[in-house]
Amino acid sequence: MDLLFRLAVIECGVLLLSFFGMVLWKIAVGEISLAGLLTTKEPGGGSTFSPARLQLLIFTVVVAGNYLHAALATPRPHALPPLPNSVIAVLGGSHAVYLGGKALSTFIQPLLRNPR
Amino acid sequence: MANSPPPVAWLEIFAGYLILLFMAGVGLRLLIKMYRNEIDLAQLLCEPKGKNDCAASMSRFQLLIFTFVITLSLFLIIVGSHPPAFPPIPDQILMLLGISASTYAVGKGIAASNGGGAAAVAQAHDHADAAQTAAATAQSALAGAQKAAADAQQAAQAAAAVVPPVPPQG
Numbered sequence: 001m002d003l004l005f006r007l008a009v010i011e012c013g014v015l016l017l018s019f020f021g022m023v024l025w026k027i028a029v030g031e032i033s034l035a036g037l038l039t040t041k042e043p044g045g046g047s048t049f050s051p052a053r054l055q056l057l058i059f060t061v062v063v064a065g066n067y068l069h070a071a072l073a074t075p076r077p078h079a080l081p082p083l084p085n086s087v088i089a090v091l092g093g094s095h096a097v098y099l100g101g102k103a104l105s106t107f108i109q110p111l112l113r114n115p116r
Numbered sequence: 117m118a119n120s121p122p123p124v125a126w127l128e129i130f131a132g133y134l135i136l137l138f139m140a141g142v143g144l145r146l147l148i149k150m151y152r153n154e155i156d157l158a159q160l161l162c163e164p165k166g167k168n169d170c171a172a173s174m175s176r177f178q179l180l181i182f183t184f185v186i187t188l189s190l191f192l193i194i195v196g197s198h199p200p201a202f203p204p205i206p207d208q209i210l211m212l213l214g215i216s217a218s219t220y221a222v223g224k225g226i227a228a229s230n231g232g233g234a235a236a237v238a239q240a241h242d243h244a245d246a247a248q249t250a251a252a253t254a255q256s257a258l259a260g261a262q263k264a265a266a267d268a269q270q271a272a273q274a275a276a277a278v279v280p281p282v283p284p285q286g
Contacts, residue, residue, distance in 0.1 A: 004132045009195050011136060015143040016191055020184055022150050023157065031153075032160050036171025053174045060178040063212075064185040071189035077196035080189060083208035091212065095219040098174065102226050 040105050052101035059094040063087060163227050175223035182216045 026032045038057065040050040063083075070081040149155040161180070163173035186209060193203050 001129060001132075004129060004136070005200065008132075008136055009200075011140055011143075012191060013195070015139070015147075016187065018143070018147050020188070022147065023160070023180070026157050027161075032157055033162065034172045034177075036165075037161075037174060037177060039171070041165050041171065047171075056174055056178060060181055064181050068185050068189060071192055074193070077193055078201070079203045080193055080206055080209055082206040083212060085208065088208055088211050088215070092215050095215055099219060099222055099226070102223060106226050106229070 040101070042105075050101065052098045056094050056098040059091055063091055163224070165227075173223065173227075175220040179216050179220045182213060186213065 023032065027034065036047065038050060038053045039047040040053070041047045066087075067081070067083060074081045146155065150157060159170070161172045161176045162170040163176065164170045190203070194200055197203065
């Protein structure tokens with residue numbers, strides 16, 4: 001049974017890392033395109049830099065990095081490390097700003113361009 | 117013989133190896149198909165914009181990052197605990213994943229509606245402008261035609277005044 005558990009751990013680890021590695025490799029070589037990640041498309045056809053997307057990217061990377069670090073350095077390996085409520089609130093606010101900006105550019109700007 | 121496991125334990129071990137083998141086969145097949153682009157990941161982060169255009173979506177990207185991080189953390193915690201067991205998931209993590217997935221869903225809804233009523237109103241305004249322009253053009257053409265007809269009539273009268281009428285023969 002011990003051998004079975006070790007094999008299961010190795011297999012799950014290899015599969016997980018392979019799937020993640022495949023996605024990251026395809027992002028790195030450009031097969032999965034990141035073009036337009038930080039820009040928003042104008043109704044006229046052009047695209048402009050979006051601060052709402054940038055702040056969401058920063059919060060996402062910071063929170064995810066901190067959580068991964070906490071999981072690696074957790075003193076209690078029998079439970080996932082908890083996340084402070086303040087971090088959840090900040091992340092929720094960041095997502096709300098992003099969605100608000102997206103809704104504004106999609107719903108409100110066409111009306112402002114043609115106010116009749 | 118006294119130390120050998122009971123038949124049910126043998127069955128458990130056999131089922132365990134069978135599941136392990138099956139999962140390895142499925143995972144390997146998926147990886148090969150991804151590598152050969154038979155499973156196309158090119159649109160993984162792409163949100164359609166318009167008919168043939170698409171751009172990377174921040175809502176998809178953040179969902180991908182959080183999924184990676186939570187999955188990897190969960191795996192590390194399960195492997196690191198003795199005896200190995202599935203740990204309880206804190207409420208904050210569920211909230212984090214809920215926020216992330218909700219943002220993806222709402223963003224997809226906004227993108228799919230593509231402005232909805234506002235875009236339709238703007239499009240109707242554009243059509244009204246085009247109709248007004250067409251009406252003005254038609255009116256201008258009508259005025260031109262009327263002027264041309266008046267000029268022709270005037271020329272005919274002038275010609276009739278200059279040329280004497282031809283008397284009928286016989």
